[in-house]
Amino acid sequence: MALLKIHEPGQTPLPHEDERQLAVGIDLGTTNSVVAISNDEKPEVLRDTSGGNAIVPSVVYYGADDDPVVGEAARDQINDNADRVVSSVKRLMGRGIADVKSIAGTLPYHVEVPTEDAEKSGEPMMVRLNVGDRVLTPVEVSADILRALRARAEESLGKPVEKAVITVPAYFDDGARTATKDAARLAGIEVLRLVNEPTAAALAYGLDNGAEGLYAVYDLGGGTFDISLLKMQKGVFQVKATGGDAALGGDDFDHAIAEHLLAERKSGGTTDDLDASDAKRLLKTARKVKEALTDADSTEITVSLGGSETTHTVTRAEFDAMIAKLVSRTIAITEQVLDDADILADDVKGVVLVGGSTRVPAVRRAVADLFEQDPLSDIDPDEVVALGAALQAEALTGGSDNLLLDVTPLSLGLETMGGIVEKVIDRNTPIPVAKAQEFTTYQDGQSAMMIHVVQGEREMVDQCRSLARFALTGIPSMAAGAARIKVTFNVDADGLLTVSAREETTGTEQEVAVKPTYGINELDMANMLRESMVHAREDMEMRLLTEARVEARRNVLAVQAAMNADRALLTSEDEDNIAGAIAKLEAAMSGEDRDLINEQAEALEDASRPFAEARMDARIRQALAGRNVDQVN
Amino acid sequence: MSNTGTSETRTAEQPQHKVCWSCKGPVEASALFCDTCNAIQPPGQLDHFTRFGLERTFLIDVDAIEATYLKQQQLLHPDRFASKSAREQALSSQQAATLNGAFETLKNPVARAEYLMRLAGHEPEGGEGHTVNDPALLMEAMEMREALHDADDRNAVDAMIKDTRKAARACEKDVAEALEQNAYDRAKKLTTRLRYLMKMTEEARAKKSRLAAA
Ligand SMILES: Nc1ncnc2c1ncn2[C@@H]1O[C@H](COP(=O)(O)OP(=O)(O)O)[C@@H](O)[C@H]1O
Ligand SMILES: [Mg+2]
Ligand SMILES: [Zn+2]
Numbered sequence: 001m002a003l004l005k006i007h008e009p010g011q012t013p014l015p016h017e018d019e020r021q022l023a024v025g026i027d028l029g030t031t032n033s034v035v036a037i038s039n040d041e042k043p044e045v046l047r048d049t050s051g052g053n054a055i056v057p058s059v060v061y062y063g064a065d066d067d068p069v070v071g072e073a074a075r076d077q078i079n080d081n082a083d084r085v086v087s088s089v090k091r092l093m094g095r096g097i098a099d100v101k102s103i104a105g106t107l108p109y110h111v112e113v114p115t116e117d118a119e120k121s122g123e124p125m126m127v128r129l130n131v132g133d134r135v136l137t138p139v140e141v142s143a144d145i146l147r148a149l150r151a152r153a154e155e156s157l158g159k160p161v162e163k164a165v166i167t168v169p170a171y172f173d174d175g176a177r178t179a180t181k182d183a184a185r186l187a188g189i190e191v192l193r194l195v196n197e198p199t200a201a202a203l204a205y206g207l208d209n210g211a212e213g214l215y216a217v218y219d220l221g222g223g224t225f226d227i228s229l230l231k232m233q234k235g236v237f238q239v240k241a242t243g244g245d246a247a248l249g250g251d252d253f254d255h256a257i258a259e260h261l262l263a264e265r266k267s268g269g270t271t272d273d274l275d276a277s278d279a280k281r282l283l284k285t286a287r288k289v290k291e292a293l294t295d296a297d298s299t300e301i302t303v304s305l306g307g308s309e310t311t312h313t314v315t316r317a318e319f320d321a322m323i324a325k326l327v328s329r330t331i332a333i334t335e336q337v338l339d340d341a342d343i344l345a346d347d348v349k350g351v352v353l354v355g356g357s358t359r360v361p362a363v364r365r366a367v368a369d370l371f372e373q374d375p376l377s378d379i380d381p382d383e384v385v386a387l388g389a390a391l392q393a394e395a396l397t398g399g400s401d402n403l404l405l406d407v408t409p410l411s412l413g414l415e416t417m418g419g420i421v422e423k424v425i426d427r428n429t430p431i432p433v434a435k436a437q438e439f440t441t442y443q444d445g446q447s448a449m450m451i452h453v454v455q456g457e458r459e460m461v462d463q464c465r466s467l468a469r470f471a472l473t474g475i476p477s478m479a480a481g482a483a484r485i486k487v488t489f490n491v492d493a494d495g496l497l498t499v500s501a502r503e504e505t506t507g508t509e510q511e512v513a514v515k516p517t518y519g520i521n522e523l524d525m526a527n528m529l530r531e532s533m534v535h536a537r538e539d540m541e542m543r544l545l546t547e548a549r550v551e552a553r554r555n556v557l558a559v560q561a562a563m564n565a566d567r568a569l570l571t572s573e574d575e576d577n578i579a580g581a582i583a584k585l586e587a588a589m590s591g592e593d594r595d596l597i598n599e600q601a602e603a604l605e606d607a608s609r610p611f612a613e614a615r616m617d618a619r620i621r622q623a624l625a626g627r628n629v630d631q632v633n
Numbered sequence: 634m635s636n637t638g639t640s641e642t643r644t645a646e647q648p649q650h651k652v653c654w655s656c657k658g659p660v661e662a663s664a665l666f667c668d669t670c671n672a673i674q675p676p677g678q679l680d681h682f683t684r685f686g687l688e689r690t691f692l693i694d695v696d697a698i699e700a701t702y703l704k705q706q707q708l709l710h711p712d713r714f715a716s717k718s719a720r721e722q723a724l725s726s727q728q729a730a731t732l733n734g735a736f737e738t739l740k741n742p743v744a745r746a747e748y749l750m751r752l753a754g755h756e757p758e759g760g761e762g763h764t765v766n767d768p769a770l771l772m773e774a775m776e777m778r779e780a781l782h783d784a785d786d787r788n789a790v791d792a793m794i795k796d797t798r799k800a801a802r803a804c805e806k807d808v809a810e811a812l813e814q815n816a817y818d819r820a821k822k823l824t825t826r827l828r829y830l831m832k833m834t835e836e837a838r839a840k841k842s843r844l845a846a847a
Binding site for chain 1: 649650652653655656657658659669670671672703706707710711712713715716717718719720721726727729730731733734736737838839841842
């Protein structure tokens with residue numbers, strides 16, 4: 001490492017060693033999860049203690065009184081304790097009635113759907129799962145998976161791990177993103193950034209190859225499909241366009257095979273009446289068939305359900321036919337995304353394959369045909385996302401020459417008259433972004449306005465996802481059309497939305513962090529934190545203490561920089577006062593008392609005030625004298 | 634609620650310098666960072682052209698401003714401030730959002746033209762969903778829509794996309810000329826037409842992928 005490092009403005013030195021906590025990258029998948037860490041831009045996945053598998057199946061077993069079991073061991077319980085095993089919970093993150101109705105049948109466990117009444121009340125109503133004797137939200141189940149990943153990382157690294165970059169499908173809407181962040185909070189993990197999975201994958205490839213140009217990332221996992229186009233130039237990764245389907249993946253292949261097997265049994269005279277546990281076992285069998293057909297042209301399987309056993313042979317050609325529709329759907333979405341970005345398949349320099357389902361030969365063939373080139377696959381498609389996330393975690397905590405510029409995956413808008421959506425932020429807009437739109441009242445004397453925030457591409461409100469409703473009240477009495485209501489949408493670097501509304505002529509204002517309709521409300525969240533995390537309080541205290549130290553150190557550095565710049569304006573009295581205050585603040589910073597740090601920071605501000613004022617005065621005098629500021633010094 | 638269009642940004646006379654929130658000393662009003670203590674500053678009211686160091690003109694080199702954009706984003710993006718204080722993170726988010734907004738506006742010819750008009754104190758014609766009363770344009774739009782509706786294979790749609798793009802490029806030149814001559818009424822009309830042409834191109838593209846998917 002160089003002894004002397006000159007930093008660009010804003011890129012001040014790395015945080016002190018003691019505050020630079022370990023940050024890992026987590027691919028929290030529908031089917032499988034992986035945790036990785038990066039040092040000196042060399043990422044590696046963290047394996048179980050026996051040095052074996054990097055993959056942790058995203059499956060949780062809830063035994064009668066015991067702690068939840070996550071991963072392979074939980075999956076092994078499917079045969080005997082199907083009703084206590086939860087899998088594919090990611091599909092339910094941030095979901096509500098409508099979505100659940102459409103996918104509930106495909107889920108191997110009982111989902112408790114919120115009532116329509118509760119839905120109408122506008123209260124956040126999250127789907128709940130009946131698992132054995134417990135009732136759980138998808139957020140809690142995800143938190144259990146994250147806890148297991150955190151534990152694996154801590155065990156493997158021998159140090160506490162509190163920060164992580166967590167990946168989400170680019171196509172995840174605001175509700176699902178918030179749910180993911182909530183899950184991390186429950187697991188005691190501070191999310192440095194939510195990064196889109198395909199972007200993370202590109203990051204893993206981009207850094208290795210120093211690639212410039214346009215790349216496509218095709219990610220077909222267990223439950224989701226994502227396609228993203230990225231441009232890499234001069235160390236900046238720009239997401240140009242993204243699309244996908246949050247409910248399309250290898251699980252659907254399994255279903256196709258399961259249906260095929262049931263149909264064969266039926267034509268052989270066996271009529272099945274499946275319960276939840278049968279369905280889970282049949283799907284497990286189907287998956288084996290599918291994975292076998294990746295390497296073999298045909299496979300034989302025995303299905304035993306309800307006491308009747310049947311033997312089937314499935315060929316790859318048959319399988320290809322079963323999934324042909326699903327595969328062409330991914331290709332159609334890909335073409336749409338190319339069109340959106342005004343990019344021809346020819347312009348794409350490389351195609352990155354991500355996700356276990358890209359091992360299916362028919363999928364590889366379809367992708368290769370579309371882009372007229374063999375896709376890249378030198379990084380394990382199961383690990384590539386976690387590796388990229390780890391790189392980003394390192395970049396965020398330790399600095400980096402690369403930058404990742406991401407976009408909003410879906411358009412954001414407001415309901416206007418007649419249930420029509422007025423888009424405020426278009427999909428594929430670079431984030432962070434802040435955009436405002438003005439509206440007016442349509443009735444004389446109207447004193448309130450409902451603000452209904454939606455996400456999606458369709459024109460009518462009921463075809464989009466409802467994110468939040470709130471009312472701007474206290475609008476003073478005016479004629480219709482006279483009020484000027486400015487609604488501002490803010491999307492941060494994690495892709496999370498905040499909306500505020502303000503009546504411009506009077507300044508009446510209201511702001512909501514958009515808590516998705518299907519999210520957990522703050523009260524439930526607080527209860528869960530209390531119940532599930534003994535250390536929640538301490539963690540919070542620790543975070544506040546760290547924040548106070550960071551802020552105090554910045555203060556000291558700022559005052560010292562000012563003294564160096566304008567020493568001539570510094571009286572010896574001020575200098576003594578400032579030096580004294582800095583010494584006291586530094587002493588406080590080495591202690592654990594957050595209030596004392598803040599107190600001493602204020603004292604430093606007081607001590608340096610006369611000097612700061614002298615600096616301002618001097619500048620104003622120079623300006624009045626008509627001299628160019630740059631000529632002084 | 635009903636829409637009254639995108640809220641506008643106007644630039645007023647700005648003071649030369651302000652107080653740096655971090656070291657409390659003077660800092661130039663347009664500075665991104667304090668040159669004394671390096672702290673990131675709030676975005677302020679710079680107009681988009683000044684932000685990119687450009688003259689106020691319609692004809693700009695989009696590739697060149699993209700290079701400036703990337704350079705500035707390297708410095709301002711929240712990822713650069715992930716281990717900084719909450720305040721610096723918030724300022725970085727504001728700066729990056731402002732920069733994104735400025736780049737998006739200048740990059741898109743319709744947005745750029747309208748922005749120039751607003752800077753010159755002329756309110757452009759309403760955006761989407763507002764009635765247009767230029768009969769010639771209405772006629773042209775109707776014909777294009779019909780042609781698109783009738784086009785039933787990829788080649789026909791492709792040809793339409795080519796046509797509208799060509800027309801849009803020509804229209805852009807006309808907009809530039811009108812703005813150059815401060816002929817704002819003409820510029821407004823032409824910009825509305827340009828918006829139509831770009832929208833038609835978009836719709837044609839959407840139809841093309843629908844045909845491909847079918
Ligand atoms: N060899 C294989 N052949 C076909 N499909 C596979 C193979 N290995 C894994 N898969 C499928 O990949 C999916 C899991 O992919 P993964 O990327 O881990 O999912 P997710 O990102 O949704 O967690 C499952 O549907 C699994 O059956
Ligand atoms: Mg995945
Ligand atoms: Zn300063």
